Amino acid sequence: xxxxxxxxxxxxxxxxxxxxxxxxxxxxxxxxxxxxxxxxxxxxxxxxxxxxxxxxxxxxxxxxxxxxxxxxxxxxxxxxxxxxxxxxxxxxxxxxxxxxxxxxxxxxxxxxxxxxxxxxxxxxxxxxxxxxxxxxxxxxxxxxxxxxxxxxxxxxxxx
Amino acid sequence: xxxxxxxxxxxxxxxxxxxxxxxxxxxxxxxxxxxxxxxxxxxxxxxxxxxxxxxxxxxxxxxxxxxxxxxxxxxxxxxxxxxxxxxxxxxxxxxxxxxxxxxxxxxxxxxxxxxxxxxxxxxxxxxxxxxxxxxxxxxxxxxxxxxxxxxxxxxxxxxxxxxxxxxxxxxxxxxxxxxxxxxxxxxxxxxxxxx
Ligand SMILES: Nc1nc2c(ncn2[C@@H]2O[C@H](COP(=O)(O)OP(=O)(O)OP(=O)(O)O)[C@@H](O)[C@H]2O)c(=O)[nH]1
Ligand SMILES: [Mg+2]
Numbered sequence: 074x075x076x077x078x079x080x081x082x083x084x085x086x087x088x089x090x091x092x093x094x095x096x097x098x099x100x101x102x103x104x105x106x107x108x109x110x111x112x113x114x115x116x117x118x119x120x121x122x123x124x125x126x127x128x129x130x131x132x133x134x135x136x137x138x139x140x141x142x143x144x145x146x147x148x149x150x151x152x153x154x155x156x157x158x159x160x161x162x163x164x165x166x167x168x169x170x171x172x173x174x175x176x177x178x179x180x181x182x183x184x185x186x187x188x189x190x191x192x193x194x195x196x197x198x199x200x201x202x203x204x205x206x207x208x209x210x211x212x213x214x215x216x217x218x219x220x221x222x223x224x225x226x227x228x229x230x231x232x
Numbered sequence: 233x234x235x236x237x238x239x240x241x242x243x244x245x246x247x248x249x250x251x252x253x254x255x256x257x258x259x260x261x262x263x264x265x266x267x268x269x270x271x272x273x274x275x276x277x278x279x280x281x282x283x284x285x286x287x288x289x290x291x292x293x294x295x296x297x298x299x300x301x302x303x304x305x306x307x308x309x310x311x312x313x314x315x316x317x318x319x320x321x322x323x324x325x326x327x328x329x330x331x332x333x334x335x336x337x338x339x340x341x342x343x344x345x346x347x348x349x350x351x352x353x354x355x356x357x358x359x360x361x362x363x364x365x366x367x368x369x370x371x372x373x374x375x376x377x378x379x380x381x382x383x384x385x386x387x388x389x390x391x392x393x394x395x396x397x398x399x400x401x402x403x404x405x406x407x408x409x410x411x412x413x414x415x416x417x418x419x420x421x422x423x424x425x426x427x
Contacts, residue, residue: 078235085239110327111291111307112235112244126274130291130307134279137323138288217236217300218243218423226420229296229304 078108079209084201085115091197092117099190100182102161106198107132107173114172128175132165136173155184166191169199233327234423236302244305245419246327247412250352251334252344253285253313256373259402260334261292261308264412267405268294286312289324299420306416313348322355330367330419331356332411334402335390337372337380342389349390363393367418370397371411376404 092104096118105116105125111133116125140150154165164176164187174195176187234245249257258278265276274293281287290310295303311321333352335345353363370391372383383399391397396414400407 078233080235080237080239082239085237108235110233110235110246114237124275126293127277127291130277130293134288134291134323137326138320141319141323217302218420221299221420221424225299226417229299229416229420 078110078112079205080114081205081208084205084208087201088115088198089117091194091201095176095190095194099176099178099187101176101178101187103175103177105129105175106168107175109133109136109171109173118177132173132175136165136167153188164188164191166195168195169202172198172202174198234329234419240303241301242303242305243299243423244307245329245416245423246307246309247330247332247415247419248324248328249308249310249332249334250321250348251313251373252336252341252348253315255313255334255336255341255345255348256400256402257310257313257334258284258286258290260332260371260373260400260408260411261290261310263402263405263408264294264308265292267409272296285314286310287317288312288320296416304420306419308412315347318351318355321351322358325355325359325361328356328361328366329422330369330415331363332369332371332415333390334371334373334400335386337374337386338377339379339381342381345386346389367415367422368393368395369411369415369418370395371400371407372397373400373402373407375399375406376401 092115096104101118103118103120103123106114107129108114111130113125113129139154143150150167152167156163161177161179166174168174174191176191178187234243236243249260251257261276265273272295277291279288292308294306309324311324333349356363356366372386398407398411402408
């Protein structure tokens, strides 16, 4: 099966810093990162009333569907998606071929500004994820689950 | 593919419910949603047609207890069973950690079961997965109906691998949690192997 997706403390902090800076510099309401399978990696900004788990899954579904459309017309993928709402807008990009960067912004920002800032943040995130991938593939990066017992698993379901 | 997050100490796995149209995939998730404590579940999302057929997917996030200090999350998805939604089914299978095949036990749906089963194998193979190696569980649903195929016949057609199998009546929950637990257990066991 595919390589395991893993996140460590160091990389998580670096990623969060990039997202926080992007939120500030793009005057965004919310910035979040999702892996292509729909799992939330990081989120920042005004996330209190936001169902980020649902957002993550639908974003990944959206990217998967438009990726399918792209292939049908002979494109590799659409690397930028933009949805314009009455109040809030969604800007979605694929970073490093593997993760999805989503920016939610309103009239206090603009598409031009978001694009510009996303480009820079995307490059930084791409580098962090490249490093992360190397770390995961390195030998000896054992999983904490190598040692789980049948009992551990059974206990999960003992309501 | 599961996602281990050392920073938030969480592990998430993706489980997909597969099977022919109207076999009861969405009903499985609805029952699980209805019977799970609020703190252990997120919102269930259903992207469906106006007649309640799954159009793209259903999604239900569950979070179980901790294992070795890691919170375990399972993201449950259903595929749209109708034959012509095949492109969407392929997308939902991406990154899958475990599969539940829900069969419709009614005699007249036997062909649809077989077709969907072949489709599952083909779509998994396209992504480089071998059905024989993926954590996999079979559910024989709609056992409450009068015109059902005997279980050993279903088994010969859909479970020659001998994976865990359960009889179910999804609307009343018979077999629903047994199925979920079995696939979750296989997924976690697989994690131990690859770890
Ligand atoms: N009698 C009976 N009806 C069932 C059972 N399971 C599901 N149903 C009914 O079958 C119908 C279809 O169920 P769904 O769960 O929507 O089917 P699905 O597999 O999600 O179908 P698609 O979304 O088209 O792929 C609904 O009316 C259910 O109530 C069962 O065990 N017994
Ligand atoms: Mg459905």
